[in-house]
Amino acid sequence: MNKRLTIYMTYNKNGIIDDYIVYMLKQLVNVSSDIIVVSNKKLKQREKEKIAFVSEYIERGNEKFDVGAYSQVIKELYDKRQIYEYDELVLINDSVFGPFFDLNDMFSAMDRRKGLDFWGITKRGRSDFDGGAGVYPEHIQSYFYAFRKSIISQDAFKEYWQQVVDEISDFRSAILNYEFKLTEHFEKLGFKWDTYCDCNDYIGNNINRNFSPYHYSTYELIKDKRCPFLKRKLFTGDFVNKEYTDAVDLKNAYNFIKDNTDYDLNLIWDYVLREYELSSIMNAMQMVEIIDKPIQEENESKDKAELFFFIKRDDERLSYIEQKANENVLNNINDERYLGSIKSLFNNDSRLGVLIPPMKTFGKVSLSLSHSWINLNVFEKMKDKLEITVPYLLDKAPVYQINGLVCRKELLSNDVIKLLELDKTGTILQMIPLIAQEKGYYTKQVITKDYVATQIYNLTGMLSVLGEKISDNARNYSVREMTDQLMEEKIKYFLVSAKKVYIYGAGELACRVVEIAKKYCNLRGILVSDKRSNLSNIYGIQVMQYSELKYKDIDVIVAVGKKNNRNIERILKDDNIKNILYVD
Secondary structure (H helix, E strand, C coil), rough: CEEEEEEEEEECCCCCCCHHHHHHHHHHHCCCCCCEEECCCCCCCHHHHCCCCEEEECCCCCCCCCCCCCCCCCHHHHCCCCCCCHCCCEEECCCCCCCCCCCHHHHHHHHHCCCCEEEEECCCCCCCCCCCCCCCCECCCCCCCEHHHHHCCHHHHHHHHHHHHHHCHHHHHHHHHHHHHHHHHHHCCCCCEEEECHHHHHCCCCCCCCHHHHCHHHHHHHHHCCEEEEEHHHHCCCCCCCCCCCCCHHHHHHHHHHHHHCCCHHHHHHHHHHHHHHHHHHHCCCCCCEECCCCCCCCCCCCCCEEEEECCCCCEEEEEEEEECCCCCCCCCCCHHHHHHHHHHHHHHCEEEEEECCCCCCCCCHHHHHHCCHHHHHHHHHHHEEEEEEEECCCCCCCCCCCCCEHHHCCHHHHHHHHHCEEEEECCHHHHCCCCHHHCCCCEEEEEEEHHHHHHHHHHHHHHHHHHCCCCCCCCCCCHHHHHHHHHHHHHHHCCCCCCEEECCCCCCHHHHHHHCCCCCCEEEEECCCHHCCCEEEEEEEEEHHHHHCCCEEEEECCCHHHHHHHHHHHHHHHHCCCCCCCC
């Protein structure tokens, strides 16, 4: 085996070394001469003990993300001249689960590819990244790099890591100035590169369709190309644009891993359920169970799940029925024979904590469509009392409005049951999936096969009614184009009283907003937190760094996406800017 040094970078805001990381490192030991773990967060002693088997452990602050960590360690390796002892330097971060296959297979395959100076696992073709105005070069995706002696022995490699950190100020700049540029930088210097997985099938001449392979094709990458890793962020649904996909790829990849490898899926769920918001997980994994035919109730035994059925009564109070089905409990399950099927789902899935009915598709449905909390005040009052620490959103409940559910009996204390019985709003019922998530369980929808047709046609009819109000029937619009029409009305209304208009943001959403706003006003500029990581102009509008703006008597349309709105809101509030429109 080549003498190989692996630098593994990790960061967790709570200073946790997850079991999936321990497993990853133990697999990396088999292909590495030495492993250095860099944590961008101080760890408690018990967390350090989990990785005591690695060669070296380094703690630092989270400055410059993984780029900063790599740069610091590489500098130290050059200063001590230790880097010259190795035939290969591997950089990998904690953004991936796995490996699902023996890593010796991948490293042996790449060792046979002579003439390479560096390599990765996947690459993305020349693209516009997030649909914005910029065009970015073909590049290795940065969760994994391997650099050979032919490049690490060169001054150009040493100098790169000294310089690149100066170009990193936020997450976006790390993507644009590090991940997108590293491959091209070294290629222009004459170094040769390739990837373990053949990604040429995902690259064409249309830069708008050169998507990230691991976001859109991870199932094929793992199944057919033996990619050993799965990106964590796929469980949030981020960066997967449903303009171009039915978003079933992650579920297919997960099922392949479950059915064809010995990887412990609990390593995934332990992290995902602690760190990610539940509705995002459910959407990303399309978590629905379809019950086909009623099965007989299984014989009771101590290792079988004990269940509670909650139903909403006419007087708007909740009551529970222990171990008994009811015609109203899940809307579509009106036969007690389905009780056996429901129990079977729980007994066969140790992570399943809650089953909810499908979304209501008749009557009053607006709160369900928007996933709103039935009563936000009740949620805010009860979240601390119920000790909710998993991620949640104030503007979006983990599940839509429901009139009943089935859950494991062990999830609910007598106090919670009492709250359920007293709550007339139904908000506590919406919180049960969060209680389950706290205990390491996920939630799924359940629907009978007979009811699927009803649900589909009701949804189709509802969408048809909404579509008629949005579309002019002159052409076929995508969902994004229809939402843009609604967004345009909001922007037009805002601009009636706005005079000095700026757009905050420079990504795909901001570009759409610029195109709309330009039709109705003269934009003063496009604001960003750090202009070094952005174009100088977008559609002819100057990109400006907000901190360099001389006067703050302005009107701002914030177009950075819902997840980033709060950060910008704080910045604008500090300058007492009041006329603000948030679009997402």
